[in-house]
Amino acid sequence: MLHSRLIRYIDEVARAGSIRQAAEKLNVASTAINRQIIAFEEELGLPIFERLPRGVRLTTAGEILVEHIRNTMKDHSRAMLRIGDVKTLRRTKITVATLEALTADVLAHVVSEFQQTYPLTKIIVRAMPADAIVTVVAGGDADFGVGFDFPSETGLTVHARVSCSLGAVVRPSHPLATRASVRLSNCLDYPFVLPAEDLTLRQLFDRMARKARVSIEPLMETNSIDLLKRNVMLADVVTVLTRADVELERLRGGLAFVPFRDSDVGAQTLTIVHRNSARFDAVTMHFAEKLAELAHQIGD
Template sequence: MARPLRIHAAALQYFDAVRRAGSIREGARRLNVASSAVNRQILKLEAELCAPLFERLPAGLKLTAAGEVLAHHVTTVMRDLERASSELDAIKGLRVGHVELATLEGLCHQIVPEALRAAHAAYPRLTFGVGVMGTEQIPAAIMDGDVHLGLAFEVRRRAELRQLAVARFRLGAVVRPDSPLAARAVVSLRDCLEQPLILPKLNFANRDQLHALFFQSRLPDRGQFEAGSVEMMKQLVLRGMGVAFMTRVGVEQALQRGELVHVPLHHQRGPVFSELGLYARADTSLPIAVEAAAALLATAMRECEAMEGGGEV
C-alpha cells in the first residue's frame, strides 16, 4: 500500500481516526501513537471550535452536532488528499494505491472476484479491501468515507451518492431441475404458491421489491423460510425445501452446473428487474486507483449482465 501523505494538521487526522474507531484508545492504536497525544489534539480542536465534538458515553464516543459538521469536512479533505497522493504516484510512474469496496455477499461469487482478477493483472501493486454489508449499510459507509465504492442492488437514490455504473438483472424463481416450475418459460407469484416459499430477510433490497409484488398480487408476504444470505437460500432450494426468489447473481455456478434453474418472474405487465449499481460519494473526486477499480467493476457488471441476459426486456 502507498504511504499516505501527512500534510494536514495532525488534529484532523486524529479526529478522523477517533471518529472511525469510536474511542480514543482504539483510534490511537490504529494511528500507532500514544492515547494521550490523540486526546490532546481532540481537546485542542474542541477549544478552537468552542464546541464539544464527541459525547463521552459509557459505550464509547458519539459525534455531537458540531462533530458531524467537522466529520463531513474532514472526510472531504482526506479524500482530496488521497486523490492528490494518487496523482503524485501516477506522475512518478508507481501505479500504486488502495481501494476500499463495500458490497453484498451474493456479489462475491462472480462479479467482484472477476473485477479483482482484472485489477491484479493490470495493476499488480494495487491493494483492495472488500467488506460485506447489508444493502442499507452500504450508502452510509460511502457517505461516511469508510469506503471508496459501494456495489449493491436497489440502492435508494440520494443526493450524496453518485452512480458510476448500472446493470439490470431479471428477478426470478430459483428451483431444482425436478421442480414442476423448472420447465416454465416464466412464472408468476401465484404459480409458486404450491411450494414452500424461501424469501430474503429485510437486509436484502430484493425483499422490498418482493413485498410490493406480493401486495399488488393480494398475497401474504410471508415465507416458510426467510434467509439473510444468498448461500442459505441456495442451500435450502438444493435440499428440495421450496422455491426462492432472487436474481441469477450469486448462484451462477449452481445454474451453470445444472443443479438449479432460474425461471424469470413476470408480474402484471411483464418482467421484473433488479438494478445493480456502483456508487461513490457525490462531493469528492475519486483517486486514480479508485477510478481504475471502478472501471473494472463496471466492466464485470456489464459482462455479467450480457451473459445472463439481464438487459433484455
C-alpha cells in the same frame, strides 16, 4: 517474417506513399528499406506495394497487411500502457464497500479477472449494510460502493445503475429450471423458502404476490441469502432473488435463475457509486469499468 523494424518500414511507406520520403522520416537509407520490403514480398509470394513513377501504392494484399500491422501496433501500445500502470502503481489499493450477498456473486468474479491483469494492485472488499456503504464511501474510506437501492440523496456520484428484476431460483434438476421465464402462478405447485419480511427482496415479492392475488406460506424465512441458496440446492423448493444474488452459482451450474414474466415484477436497483470529488488513476478506473460491465451483464 514480420519483425518490428520491418513493420515500421511498411507502415511509414504506406503513410508516405514513397519509399524515399519514408526513409527520410525514419533516417534510414531508402535502399535498405526497399531491400527489406522486396525480400518480404518474395517470402510472401505477392507484392504489397505497386511501384509507380512517383512513389508507391498499396496492393490489395498490402492493404490487408497494413490494417493488420496498425491493429498490432495499437494493441502493443495499449499493452505497454497497462504494463506501465502496473509498474508505476505497485502500491495502488482499491477499496470496495458492498453487501455481503454481492461479495461472491458480483465482486469475486470481477476481482479474480482484474488481478490477472493487475497482480500488484491490492483489492480490499468490505461487506456491510447499505446505509454503512453510503457512509464509508462519502467519508473516503472506500473508493466504490456496490449495493441495491441506495437513497437518491447520498451526495455520491453514480458510476453505473442497472435494474435487477426478481426471478424464481431453483436447482438445475427442478422442473422449472429449463423454462425461459415463469409466472408466479406456475410456481405454486412447489414449496417456497423466502427472504425474511424485513428484507427489500421479500417486500417486493409480497407486493407482486398481492397483485397476482396469490397467497404463499413459505416453509422457511431467513435474512441469510446464503442459507436460501443452500436450501434450494438441496431440495425441490423455490426461492425468489435477483440474478445478481445467484450469478456465481448460476455460472457454475449450481442454481438456475428463471425470470418472472408477471405484469408487475418487482426489481431492485444495483448501483455503483463513488465520492463526487474522487479522482482515480487509470488502474482504478479500469476496475470501475469492469464492475460496471458485470452489472450490466446481470441486470435486466
